[in-house]
Amino acid sequence: MKGTILVLGATSPIARATAAYLASQGHPLYLASRDDEELKRIGADLSAKYGITVHTGHFDAEDSATHPAFFRQAVAQTGGLDGAIIAFGYLGQQSKAIHDFAEGQAILNCNFVGACSALAECANYFEAKKKGFIVGISSVAGDRGRQSNYYYGAAKGGLTTFLEGLRNRLYPAGVHVMTVKPGFVDTGMTFGKPGLFLVASPEAVGEAIGKAIAKGKSTLYVPWFWRYIMWIIKAIPETIFKRLKL
Numbered sequence: 001m002k003g004t005i006l007v008l009g010a011t012s013p014i015a016r017a018t019a020a021y022l023a024s025q026g027h028p029l030y031l032a033s034r035d036d037e038e039l040k041r042i043g044a045d046l047s048a049k050y051g052i053t054v055h056t057g058h059f060d061a062e063d064s065a066t067h068p069a070f071f072r073q074a075v076a077q078t079g080g081l082d083g084a085i086i087a088f089g090y091l092g093q094q095s096k097a098i099h100d101f102a103e104g105q106a107i108l109n110c111n112f113v114g115a116c117s118a119l120a121e122c123a124n125y126f127e128a129k130k131k132g133f134i135v136g137i138s139s140v141a142g143d144r145g146r147q148s149n150y151y152y153g154a155a156k157g158g159l160t161t162f163l164e165g166l167r168n169r170l171y172p173a174g175v176h177v178m179t180v181k182p183g184f185v186d187t188g189m190t191f192g193k194p195g196l197f198l199v200a201s202p203e204a205v206g207e208a209i210g211k212a213i214a215k216g217k218s219t220l221y222v223p224w225f226w227r228y229i230m231w232i233i234k235a236i237p238e239t240i241f242k243r244l245k246l
């Protein structure tokens, strides 16, 4: 029998599509975020469509003190987890953060500090179990700092490094850690934002994540061509890059 997958930030379209793909493969799910009613709706829908068991729970990424108890309760309620997907995120407003550090701090707290706190719980649990997988949804924005989103980019860059360290630590325990770096995806996060190109659907991204888990990939750029776009962006010399309006 397939084991339960924990999805944090499960109301996000990318998480929801990934959960739907995993449900279609027969995995029971534990869905968590702050919107309890929406979680129940998503859970009922997936349960009806795929005939799987879905648990839901309240999780706030920014309230790290509650994470150990949340994790213990999720494990107890499901009887054990096979994997975890850390999908929550907050783009925030860079223009506001420049003059109001509280906004910058909110971006860093959700995307980096909260993610590290959740990952720490997952890492210790799966390491002791000597199996399982952890997926962290980072971003191509973390690959190079740009004036238009360096708070979010720094948080995601930090998350990418944290996941890299966890992958290195957990490899001997047989725990697979995957970093996902989406490009632009059609969700509430990007809605109405100018200058977007090659925008992917959450469904395509969710399916790619599900398939990459099964293949045991370490880093997934999604869609795939972002690996090459970011390779070019990272190769631009800093003397040129600092002059660009990005």
Ligand SMILES: NC(=O)c1ccc[n+]([C@@H]2O[C@H](COP(=O)([O-])OP(=O)(O)OC[C@H]3O[C@@H](n4cnc5c(N)ncnc54)[C@H](OP(=O)(O)O)[C@@H]3O)[C@@H](O)[C@H]2O)c1
Binding pocket: 008, 009, 010, 011, 012, 013, 014, 015, 033, 034, 035, 038, 059, 060, 061, 062, 086, 087, 088, 089, 090, 091, 110, 137, 138, 139, 140, 181, 182, 183, 184, 185, 186, 187, 188, 189, 190
């Ligand atoms: N969309 C893109 O173009 C894009 C590109 C690269 C990376 N990403 C990353 O992909 C992931 C999913 O993004 P998305 O675009 O699908 O999501 P989204 O529409 O922006 O939704 C973000 C989700 O994060 C959850 N969340 C925010 N703050 C939270 C908190 N403090 N505690 C718990 N949950 C919280 C929200 O759930 P509740 O409100 O229910 O708590 C919400 O469902 C994020 O990590 C994002 O950074 C997205």
